[in-house]
Amino acid sequence: MDGAIAAPAQCLDNQNDPNDYSPKMNITLRQIRAFLAVAEVGAFARAAERMHLSPSALSTLVKELEEQIGLRLFYRSTRVVQLTEAGAEFLPLARKALEDLEAAVAGSRALAEVKRGRVTVAASIVIAATLLPWVIQSFQQRHPGIQCILKDGFEETIRDQVRRGEVDLGVGTLVEGEPGLTEVTLYQDHLVALVPDGHPLAERGAVTWRELARHPLISLSDQSPSRALADAAFDSVGLRPVPAHVATFSSTLISMVAAGMGVAALPVNVRQLSRRTGVQTRMLVRPTVKRNMGVYSRSDAELTPAANAFLKHMQAFVKSKGSLPDEAAEVAAH
Numbered sequence: 001m002d003g004a005i006a007a008p009a010q011c012l013d014n015q016n017d018p019n020d021y022s023p024k025m026n027i028t029l030r031q032i033r034a035f036l037a038v039a040e041v042g043a044f045a046r047a048a049e050r051m052h053l054s055p056s057a058l059s060t061l062v063k064e065l066e067e068q069i070g071l072r073l074f075y076r077s078t079r080v081v082q083l084t085e086a087g088a089e090f091l092p093l094a095r096k097a098l099e100d101l102e103a104a105v106a107g108s109r110a111l112a113e114v115k116r117g118r119v120t121v122a123a124s125i126v127i128a129a130t131l132l133p134w135v136i137q138s139f140q141q142r143h144p145g146i147q148c149i150l151k152d153g154f155e156e157t158i159r160d161q162v163r164r165g166e167v168d169l170g171v172g173t174l175v176e177g178e179p180g181l182t183e184v185t186l187y188q189d190h191l192v193a194l195v196p197d198g199h200p201l202a203e204r205g206a207v208t209w210r211e212l213a214r215h216p217l218i219s220l221s222d223q224s225p226s227r228a229l230a231d232a233a234f235d236s237v238g239l240r241p242v243p244a245h246v247a248t249f250s251s252t253l254i255s256m257v258a259a260g261m262g263v264a265a266l267p268v269n270v271r272q273l274s275r276r277t278g279v280q281t282r283m284l285v286r287p288t289v290k291r292n293m294g295v296y297s298r299s300d301a302e303l304t305p306a307a308n309a310f311l312k313h314m315q316a317f318v319k320s321k322g323s324l325p326d327e328a329a330e331v332a333a334h
Contacts, residue, residue, distance in 0.1 A: 025068050027068050031064055031068070032065070032098055034051065034062050035090075036095065037058070039074075039087065042080065042082075044059055072084050074087055115143075117145070117146050117305060119148055119309075121148070121151065121310070122157075122167040122169070122171070122172075123151070124153075124158070124172055124250070126269055126273065127269070128150055129251075130273065131269070132150055134317070135313070135317050136148045139314075151166075154224075155172045155173065155224060156223040158171070158296065162297060165301070168307035169310065170295065171296075172294075173226065173293060174294040181298065182296070184297075187292075187293050189267055189268050189269060190267070190284070190291070191265050191291070192268045192282060193212050194254065194266055194270065195281075195282065196257055196259075196278060197279070199263070199280070201215070201263065202282070205282070205283070206282055206283040206285045208284070209265075212284065213234060215263045217264065218253050218261060218262040220253060221246060221248055225291075226250075229289050233265070233284070237286070244262050245261055250266055268281065
């Protein structure tokens with residue numbers, strides 16, 4: 001016998017209103033699977049085999065489901081098991097509920113396995129133009145289902161963007177003691193002098209800060225971390241030059257140097273941009289100013305699987321050096 005014989009009935013006697021779905025309803029996934037198995041094969045015994053259960057255990061699951069929703073789902077007899085009208089109406093809903101749940105679980109697993117997702121990265125104009133395109137391109141070769149959004153802008157705003165949760169990661173100059181942020185060092189680079197082609201300092205192999213200060217100086221805004229490093233270097237040799245010009249973006253500053261408006265001090269990674277504009281770079285010495293470049297993330301929030309995978313890929317990418325374009329490879333080697 002496929003299941004307990006019971007008089008056919010649409011509504012169970014121990015329920016009041018079949019349309020009254022109270023908050024106490026506790027339908028389980030096993031009950032839904034049991035109902036679908038019986039509906040598909042038309043017999044409790046075969047359905048029980050499919051679910052690796054005894055017929056009595058399967059029958060109990062179906063009975064519990066019927067009690068939960070207050071409706072008889074099957075006509076049971078010794079020969080045949082048929083859906084009631086209520087059961088036939090409930091069948092597509094049960095299938096959809098199971099499919100939706102399985103899709104949700106699959107989606108969560110895909111996120112956990114870094115098969116899909118999104119990562120948003122904030123970076124300065126120079127880093128966004130000289131390093132991150134190659135990092136993103138190689139990352140998406142491995143993770144084509146992950147969307148990478150790059151927000152290039154003011155370096156001084158990166159840390160606040162991370163704190164506010166506007167981006168997953170921020171790439172820029174590391175500043176010690178930043179509250180609410182976790183720092184991961186990527187590499188160390190140094191500041192160089194930018195001078196126009198034909199400038200007297202272009203004939204030097206290296207330039208001191210005192211020599212640089214003798215010429216009209218073009219600086220970034222005083223909120224820039226790179227500007228802070230340059231000012232500290234001038235201070236260390238007892239100088240406080242007043243900039244002849246101030247620019248917001250490194251790309252603008254490079255063009256101003258190319259136009260002969262003055263000289264500047266910027267991180268070495270600008271060489272990849274400046275070499276196309278008639279600007280020479282020379283090592284700045286006495287002192288040599290180094291900076292740590294790295295990645296910021298929120299210390300009070302766990303990275304998403306996609307963001308965590310991107311961070312690890314970026315670390316490995318920089319460490320490999322061989323895949324970095326031009327000067328970026330040299331920077332990573334320091």
